Amino acid sequence: MFFHERIYLDWNATAPLLPEVLQEMTRVLGIIGNPSSVHADGREARAVIESARGDVAKLVGASAKNVFFTSSGTEAANTVLTASLGVDRLLVSAVEHSCSLTGGQFASDLITVLPVDTNGRLNLKFLSDELAKSGRPLLSLQLANNETGVIQPVAEAAELVHQARGLVHVDAVQAAGKIPVGMVELGADILTLSAHKFGGPKGVGAFIFANEKIRLGTSLIKGGGQERGQRAGTENVAGIAGFGMAANMAVKHMYKMQDVQNLRNMLEAGILKLAPDTTIFSAGVERLPNTTCFAITGLLAETALIGFDMDGISVSSGSACSSGKVRKSHVLVAMGVLDELAVAAIRVSLGPTTGKIDITKFLLALENRLKSLHKYEIRAA
Numbered sequence: 233m234f235f236h237e238r239i240y241l242d243w244n245a246t247a248p249l250l251p252e253v254l255q256e257m258t259r260v261l262g263i264i265g266n267p268s269s270v271h272a273d274g275r276e277a278r279a280v281i282e283s284a285r286g287d288v289a290k291l292v293g294a295s296a297k298n299v300f301f302t303s304s305g306t307e308a309a310n311t312v313l314t315a316s317l318g319v320d321r322l323l324v325s326a327v328e329h330s331c332s333l334t335g336g337q338f339a340s341d342l343i344t345v346l347p348v349d350t351n352g353r354l355n356l357k358f359l360s361d362e363l364a365k366s367g368r369p370l371l372s373l374q375l376a377n378n379e380t381g382v383i384q385p386v387a388e389a390a391e392l393v394h395q396a397r398g399l400v401h402v403d404a405v406q407a408a409g410k411i412p413v414g415m416v417e418l419g420a421d422i423l424t425l426s427a428h429k430f431g432g433p434k435g436v437g438a439f440i441f442a443n444e445k446i447r448l449g450t451s452l453i454k455g456g457g458q459e460r461g462q463r464a465g466t467e468n469v470a471g472i473a474g475f476g477m478a479a480n481m482a483v484k485h486m487y488k489m490q491d492v493q494n495l496r497n498m499l500e501a502g503i504l505k506l507a508p509d510t511t512i513f514s515a516g517v518e519r520l521p522n523t524t525c526f527a528i529t530g531l532l533a534e535t536a537l538i539g540f541d542m543d544g545i546s547v548s549s550g551s552a553c554s555s556g557k558v559r560k561s562h563v564l565v566a567m568g569v570l571d572e573l574a575v576a577a578i579r580v581s582l583g584p585t586t587g588k589i590d591i592t593k594f595l596l597a598l599e600n601r602l603k604s605l606h607k608y609e610i611r612a613a
Contacts (some may be wrong), residue, residue, distance in 0.1 A: 237544070238544045238545070238546065239544060239545045239546065239590045239593055239594065240546050240583075240586075241545060241546060241547050241580045241581060241582060241586065241590065241594060242546045242547055242548050242579075242580075242581055243522060243581040243582060243583040243586075244378050244379075244381075244406060244429070244522075244523060244548070244579065244581035245548055245581070246428045246429065246434065247409070247428065247429055247430055247431045247583055248431065248583070248585070249428075249431060249432070249433060249474075250431035250432070250477070250478060250481055252477055252481055253431055253432055253433065253474040253477045253478050253481070254474075256473050256474060256476075256477040257433060257470045257471070257473055257474040257477075259473075260280055260469055260470045260473040261470045263276050263277050263280065263469065265277040265278075266466060267280075267281050267458075267466070267467050267469060268456065268458060268466065277469050280469055280472070280473050281301070281467055281469060281472050281473075282296070283473075283476060284472045284473050284475055284476025284477075284479075285299045285301075285472075285476070286476075287476035287477070287479045287480045288425070288438055288440070288475060288476055288479045289440070290479065290480075290483060291408060291413065291425075291479040291480075291482055291483055292404070292408075292413050292414065292415050292423055292425070292440055293414040293415050293416055293417075294415050294423075294440050294441075294442070295443075297444065298440055298441040298442070298443065298444065298446075299438055299440050300438060300439050300440070300441075300459045300460070300462045300463050301436065301437070301438050301459060301463065301467060301468070301472050301475070302436070302437045302438060302439060302463055303435055303436065303437065303468070304426055304435065304436070304437045305329075305331065305403070305405040305424055305425060305426030305429075305437040306331040306426075306437070307437060307452075307453075308424035308425070308426070308437045308438060308439040309329070309331040309332050309336060309372070309401075309403060309424050309439075310331060310334075310336045310337070310452060311336070311439055311448070311451070311452040311453075311462075311463065312336070312401055312422045312424065312439045312448070313332065313335060313336020313337060313338060313370070313372060313401065314336055314337040314338070314448065314449075314450070314452070315337070315338065315342075316337075316448050316449030316450040317370065317399060317422075317446065317447075317448065317449070318368065318399075318449070319367075319368045319369060319370040319398065319399055320342070320367035320368045320369070321338070321342045321343070321344065321367045321368075321369055321370070322335055322336070322338040322342060322343045322344070322369070322370050322371075322372060323343075323344050323346055323359070323362055323363075323369050323370070323371045323372070324343065324344075324345055324346065324371075324372045324373075325345070325346045325348055325354045325372075325373055325374070325384070326345050326346060326347055326348050326562070326566035327348050327352050327374070327377055327379075327380075327382075327562070327563045327566050327567070328372060328373070328374055328403065329374065329378060329403060329405070330562075332372045332374075332401075332403055333345070333562075337452070344362055346358055346359055346362065347566070348566050348567060349567075350567055350568055351382060351514045351516060351517045351567070352377060352380050352382040352513070352514050352517075352563060352566070352567045353382060353384060353385060353517060354373060354384055354385060354389060356385065356388060356389060356392065359371070359389060359392060359393075360392055363392055363393065363395075363396040363398065364396075368396075368397055368398055368399075369393060369396060369398035369399075370398060370399045370400075370401060371389060371390075371393045371398060371399070371400050371401065372401040372403065373386055373389055373400065373401070373402060373403065374402075374403040374404075374405075374406065374407075375402050375403065375404045375406070375407040375411075375413065375418065376404075376406045376407040376410070376411065376519075376520045376523075377406065377563060378405070378406045379525055379561055379563045379564070379577075379579055380513045380514045380519065380523065380525045380563060380567075381406075381514070381519035381520035381522070381523025381524070381525065381581075382514045382517060382518070382519055383407070383411070383517075383518045383519060383520065386400075386402055386418045386419065386420070387417065387418055387419050390418060390419025390420065391419060394419065399421040399422065399446070400418075400419060400420055400421050400422070401420070401421070401422040401423070401424070402415075402418055402420040402422070402423045402424075403424055404420075404423050404424065404425055405424060405425060405426045405429055405437075406429060406520070407520065408425050408429060408430050408479075408482065409429065409430025409431065409478075409482040409486075410430070410489055410492075410520050410521060410522055411486075411489070411520065411521070412486065415440065415442055416442075420442060421441070421442045421446055422439060422440070422441055422442070422446065423439070423440045424437065424438065424439050424440070425437055425438045425439075425440070427471070427474060427475035427478055427479075430478055430479075430482045431478040431481060431482070432471075432474045432475045432477070432478030432479070433470075433471050433474040433475070433478075435468065435471055436468055436471035436472055436474070436475045438475070447462065448462050451463055451464060453465055485584065488584040489521045489522065489584075490521070491584075492521050492522045492582050492583065492584060492586065493521030493522070495582055495586055495587075495588065495591055496521060496522055496523070496524055496582055498588070498591055499524055499580060499582070499591050499594070499595070500512055500515070500524055500526070502591065502595040503524075503526055503595070503598065506595065506598060506599055506602060507528045507602060509528070509529065510526050510527070510528050511526060511527045511528075511573055512524060512525070512526045513525045513526065513527070513564070513567070513569070513577070514567075522581050522582040522583060523579065523580075523581050523582075524579070524580045524581075525577055525578070525579045525580075526577070526578055526580075527569075527573040527574075527576035527577045527578065528576055528602070529572050529573065529576060530572075530576070530605055531576050531578075531601060531602065531605055532575055532576055533549040533575060533576055533577055533578050534549065534575075536576075536578060536601055537549055537578070539597070539600075539601050539604075540594075540597055540601075543597045543600075545593070545594055545597055547578060547579065547580050547594075548578070548579045548581070549561075549577060549578060549579065560574040560575060561574060561577060564577055580594065
């Protein structure tokens with residue numbers, strides 16, 4: 233079976249570039265000025281950046297002067313996970329993206345990994361115990377997990393951290409464009425984003441501070457002093473323009489995620505009908521409206537992904553950053569998932585252009601995978 237048109241169900245890895253973003257980037261590519269130059273051409277490029285800075289700020293309810301552009305969400309996280317913010321130690325949950333789990337600029341002995349429950353949510357009691365220890369803490373916590381879609385209790389965690397005079401970094405890379413991301417409501421002191429997760433271009437991200445009092449004592453990338461000394465290097469003007477347009481579109485089109493959630497529910501009902509013993513990870517807690525991570529014992533993810541790809545369907549076994557490596561998901565390991573399920577985990581992530589026909593075709597392809605598995609089991613017996 234091969235579908236004439238490929239079906240894209242891997243939006244958590246990267247979202248397709250929005251037509252409006254492509255149009256804006258194409259326009260901006262014709263601007264020749266360096267945004268640091270004072271002449272008219274430079275000022276034209278600078279105006280593009282500042283307009284985009286305002287759009288990104290609106291997406292998260294921040295002030296434009298507290299938005300700083302980077303090359304990616306990974307660079308943004310590596311930049312802000314630093315003692316130069318006036319903190320002494322770093323706390324990270326066990327299910328964070330690897331760019332946060334590596335600890336940024338903190339020495340390994342200053343990093344504490346916090347456990348999660350079986351649904352992948354942060355253990356607030358353990359966090360509270362850690363906060364009682366000496367040293368001003370910085371907590372790094374995803375708003376939503378890229379593999380399971382689990383939404384973390386960020387506001388509750390932030391309240392605890394602030395009582396301990398600490399700071400909170402919220403990794404909103406996977407959440408932006410799918411659920412509301414308000415810095416004030418979350419209690420975030422620092423927030424990081426990546427444009428390509430919600431229809432912008434790859435290769436541009438941002439870190440955002442809650443106010444002007446929060447600044448890096450030492451920038452990660454040093455040079456000409458761009459981004460008001462917080463991140464050196466000539467700005468990616470076209471990429472930033474696309475970022476701003478994507479942020480603008482995300483604010484306008486957030487309502488579409490209800491339809492996406494309805495399709496996600498249709499997908500999960502279909503999977504359970506085909507295989508009632510399916511495990512849908514974190515189904516009992518709040519998740520992103522577009523994300524399903526499931527496992528069927530015996531259906532190895534590595535083999536299944538090859539089959540889906542040959543059928544013309546793009547899905548993932550977990551984080552795209554590690555999908556090329558044959559290993560268990562650290563997220564599922566932290567949740568205490570058994571090995572036979574961890575190696576079978578498949579992530580399907582949807583977007584606003586996903587349709588019912590895409591879900592129907594995926595379920596048909598899954599049914600064929602299961603039939604093949606059943607035949608193999610009969611032969612083996």
